[in-house]
Amino acid sequence: MGATTHGNNATAARLAPQVVMSDKTSQASDKDALVRFEISDLNFYYGAKQAVFGLNLKIPKNRVTALIGPSGCGKSTFLRTLNRMNETIRNTRVVGQILLDGQDILQMDVVGLRRRVGMVFQRPNPFPKSIYENVAYGLRINGFQGRLDDLVEHSLRRAALWEEAKDYLHKSAFALSGGQQQRLCIARALAVDPEVLLLDEPCSALDPVTTAKIEELMFHLKDSCTMAIVTHNMQQAARASDFTAFMLDGKLIEHSETSKLFTTPTDPRTEAYITGRFG
Amino acid sequence: MDRAAPRRFDGGGPRAFLHRLGHGDEVAHVLTLTFAAGILLLTSGLVYELWVNSHLSRAKFGWLFFWTRTWDPIFDNFGAAPFIYGTLVTSIVSLVIAVPLGLAAAIFLSELAPRRMSDTISFLIDLLAAVPSVIYGLLGIFIVVPLMRTTVGPILIGSLGHVPVLGKFFKGPNYGVGFLTAGVVLAIMVVPFIISVSREVLLTVPREQREAALALGATRWEATWKVVVPWARTGILGSVFLALARALGETMAVTMVIGNDPKIAASLFAPGYTIAAVIANEFTEATGDLYLSALIELGLVLFLMTFILNGLARLLIVATERGGGHPS
Amino acid sequence: MSRMLLIWRKSLNVVMLTLTGVAAFGVVAVLFLILGYLVWNGGKSLNLDFFTQLPKPVGETGGGMANAIVGSLKLLLLAALMGLPVGLMAGVYLAEFGGKTFSYVIRYTTDLLNGVPSIVIGIFAYSLAVLPVRHFSAVAGGVALGIMVIPITVRSTEEFLRAVPGSLREGAMALGASKWRTIATVVLPAAKGGIITGVLLALARVAGETAPLLFTAFSNRFWSPGWGQPIASLPVMIYTYAIAPYDDWHRQAWAAGLVLLALVLVANIGTRVVLSRGGGGRST
Numbered sequence A: 001m002g003a004t005t006h007g008n009n010a011t012a013a014r015l016a017p018q019v020v021m022s023d024k025t026s027q028a029s030d031k032d033a034l035v036r037f038e039i040s041d042l043n044f045y046y047g048a049k050q051a052v053f054g055l056n057l058k059i060p061k062n063r064v065t066a067l068i069g070p071s072g073c074g075k076s077t078f079l080r081t082l083n084r085m086n087e088t089i090r091n092t093r094v095v096g097q098i099l100l101d102g103q104d105i106l107q108m109d110v111v112g113l114r115r116r117v118g119m120v121f122q123r124p125n126p127f128p129k130s131i132y133e134n135v136a137y138g139l140r141i142n143g144f145q146g147r148l149d150d151l152v153e154h155s156l157r158r159a160a161l162w163e164e165a166k167d168y169l170h171k172s173a174f175a176l177s178g179g180q181q182q183r184l185c186i187a188r189a190l191a192v193d194p195e196v197l198l199l200d201e202p203c204s205a206l207d208p209v210t211t212a213k214i215e216e217l218m219f220h221l222k223d224s225c226t227m228a229i230v231t232h233n234m235q236q237a238a239r240a241s242d243f244t245a246f247m248l249d250g251k252l253i254e255h256s257e258t259s260k261l262f263t264t265p266t267d268p269r270t271e272a273y274i275t276g277r278f279g
Numbered sequence B: 001m002d003r004a005a006p007r008r009f010d011g012g013g014p015r016a017f018l019h020r021l022g023h024g025d026e027v028a029h030v031l032t033l034t035f036a037a038g039i040l041l042l043t044s045g046l047v048y049e050l051w052v053n054s055h056l057s058r059a060k061f062g063w064l065f066f067w068t069r070t071w072d073p074i075f076d077n078f079g080a081a082p083f084i085y086g087t088l089v090t091s092i093v094s095l096v097i098a099v100p101l102g103l104a105a106a107i108f109l110s111e112l113a114p115r116r117m118s119d120t121i122s123f124l125i126d127l128l129a130a131v132p133s134v135i136y137g138l139l140g141i142f143i144v145v146p147l148m149r150t151t152v153g154p155i156l157i158g159s160l161g162h163v164p165v166l167g168k169f170f171k172g173p174n175y176g177v178g179f180l181t182a183g184v185v186l187a188i189m190v191v192p193f194i195i196s197v198s199r200e201v202l203l204t205v206p207r208e209q210r211e212a213a214l215a216l217g218a219t220r221w222e223a224t225w226k227v228v229v230p231w232a233r234t235g236i237l238g239s240v241f242l243a244l245a246r247a248l249g250e251t252m253a254v255t256m257v258i259g260n261d262p263k264i265a266a267s268l269f270a271p272g273y274t275i276a277a278v279i280a281n282e283f284t285e286a287t288g289d290l291y292l293s294a295l296i297e298l299g300l301v302l303f304l305m306t307f308i309l310n311g312l313a314r315l316l317i318v319a320t321e322r323g324g325g326h327p328s
Numbered sequence C: 001m002s003r004m005l006l007i008w009r010k011s012l013n014v015v016m017l018t019l020t021g022v023a024a025f026g027v028v029a030v031l032f033l034i035l036g037y038l039v040w041n042g043g044k045s046l047n048l049d050f051f052t053q054l055p056k057p058v059g060e061t062g063g064g065m066a067n068a069i070v071g072s073l074k075l076l077l078l079a080a081l082m083g084l085p086v087g088l089m090a091g092v093y094l095a096e097f098g099g100k101t102f103s104y105v106i107r108y109t110t111d112l113l114n115g116v117p118s119i120v121i122g123i124f125a126y127s128l129a130v131l132p133v134r135h136f137s138a139v140a141g142g143v144a145l146g147i148m149v150i151p152i153t154v155r156s157t158e159e160f161l162r163a164v165p166g167s168l169r170e171g172a173m174a175l176g177a178s179k180w181r182t183i184a185t186v187v188l189p190a191a192k193g194g195i196i197t198g199v200l201l202a203l204a205r206v207a208g209e210t211a212p213l214l215f216t217a218f219s220n221r222f223w224s225p226g227w228g229q230p231i232a233s234l235p236v237m238i239y240t241y242a243i244a245p246y247d248d249w250h251r252q253a254w255a256a257g258l259v260l261l262a263l264v265l266v267a268n269i270g271t272r273v274v275l276s277r278g279g280g281g282r283s284t
Helices: A010-027 A075-081 A110-116 A131-141 A148-158 A162-168 A178-191 A208-221 A234-240 A258-263 A268-274 B013-022 B025-053 B055-066 B081-112 B115-130 B133-162 B166-170 B179-203 B207-215 B220-231 B233-249 B252-257 B275-285 B289-323 C002-045 C048-052 C066-097 C100-115 C118-130 C138-162 C166-174 C179-207 C234-243 C247-276
Strands: A035-046 A049-060 A064-068 A092-100 A117-120 A196-200 A226-230 A243-248 A251-257
Touching (some): A035 A075, A035 A226, A049 A226, A049 A243, A064 A075, A117 A178, A131 C179, A148 A162, A148 A178, A178 A196, A226 A234, A243 A258, A251 A258, B025 B055, B025 C118, B025 C179, B055 B289, B081 B115, B081 B220, B081 B275, B081 B289, B115 B179, B115 C002, B133 B179, B133 B252, B133 C002, B133 C234, B179 B252, B207 B220, B220 B233, B233 B275, B233 B289, B252 B275, B289 C118, C048 C066, C166 C179, C234 C247
Parallel strands (some): A117 A196
Antiparallel strands (some): A035 A049, A035 A092, A243 A251
């Protein structure tokens, strides 16, 4: 794949997935992509209520994996087990194994894990600080020594926000529009250079133009980052992901290359969902 | 794929604890917990000190303490009856004045006044609640007492003094200081509490309730009095209890206008004494151990009275906010 | 007959609704009466001497309450030093760490402590800080006021921390911030404005307390050096001067009342105006 550029040409981005698909197959089959996350027999409980059932999934490196399914199917819950954000909720319990590059994340130091696995939330949640301080936050708390300015600029560029924000770096983040705030949150997550970026319905509160910008961004980030995105928007999954996993009632029903899942699903329930018969 | 046997992870366990310890979370948790537990310790310490330091008095007088009408530091004979009487009478007088006034004002603010006006007036009334009690006492001494002696007192004695039954509360010499004066000053002090809590409670009554009554042809007043107020009555009662608890414990304003005489008199114009006032006046002068112990036992009595009332008020207000206050 | 009834109902409506308005404006009028009377009487006696001079002995006119003003400030400082750490930390505990049952117990106890009459707090502070050393002191007064500061601070701190959206906490934790760092670097700064307001209101409230000082800080006609001696305070001075039989002392009491009320009202109005402007801390 090409070198990291910070193109902001939306049309190119929207065409890009197909182009890249063919590009990738020429190099190596997507099936052979290196595995970043390997999830085995994962069960998750809110108190006595089980939300995820015996889930097995591999999330390949430098690809976008989309998680789709009707609301309440456990896709967000599952995503939040990958950086152990669910532990912030009382009375929750994980049974199973999640390997990140072969290491068990449940054995890891949670702070270190979250530095490697960043997250972007459904609603933009900038801190009540300046734009600059928002991006620098992760660096500061992780004891980064070095030129903050450069890294802040670099992160904002990666999140395609630099041009819009460079003159307002020390203004409150709340002055930004919703879409800009969400890109700021992405920049904030990118600043600590995570290996994986989890996106929990990042566009559900945004308009179509901003959504397109964020999908374009994801495409460019693929070079350096593995992504998993939860979305209720099937077009988005189809446009922006390489692999798609369909979940229903806490179970993984089907998982394959996006092109395959949306054209020739093997499970009748997947077919029913993607053709809009429920959910 | 080498699949490890499923393991359990629940965010607890010694390992996770060590991790969190490493990041200071456990330290912060334990630290804040310690301070929070400090409040428990402090409050139990308060009860303990009151209990232990009133030991002498409790041992000597027992339950008789509550019935004895003499308060004689010279012969070490102490009874709480005049103070309990004075505390109750002044508080009741204050409620008789403050409840109708406060409820009426709360109805005006929640039902009639436009939102902006209601908010402004509530803001001013909240300020009234912030005025220190010694300032109420100051105004009590220099405005209410003379007014009571020269104007209000004679009028009340002249009119109500001749009514059968009720009359005996409005007879006798009028010095200006006494139960009624203290009650009036207390009423001014507690009315802001009644207004602001009752207004909040009245505002939680659903619109539909009002509209239903109006649609049946009720006047605005009837809708308010027969539908809205009954709906909110538990919460309003809670506000009254809160006000009563405050009136019972109020010290300075009462001390300055009640006359400080440990007597039980039917006349509201007679000077009296309250628990809080006698503690304020005599604590520094209490020479004997028994004397001090009796004063501290009075403090214990006062604490228990307000403790019970605050508990009841809290229950009532919680009940209204949860269940809409309507008896179900 | 039914016509009569209708007229009766309609007049009752008008009369009662008018009465509610009269009640509301009557109570507000009391506030302005208090203010007006204090400003009138206090203003007449207020002069530079009041702020710079010591009280004069009985019989001599003039003098001021400089020592009481400084004394009140010292007592407030002590109260803040003793009460605020407990109140703030416990508030953080309740909002961020608390379990269900224990938090309930703490909240209940806090409300209980808040409802304890101030004179009883005075007895407690007396047995804690006066009995062991056998003399009144500024520290003992600070203990009494500090205890009173705690419950108010706890509840306001908890309230404002809870108002911080959970998404901010998640955002920080997803970046690898530990819980306490999240609290220290994101949650507390976000709630800063509200918490400071709560603290100011708590201090404004205890600034006017008299009863718990009567037998802890006691009073003092002179300067009170250090912290271990009886110390004068504005509220206690108002009390002793108001019940004394000298006209000149009454004038001084009015002046002191005006100063105290001005302080309390400025703190209340100021913080409330800031809060209603949405300065709960969301903006930087």
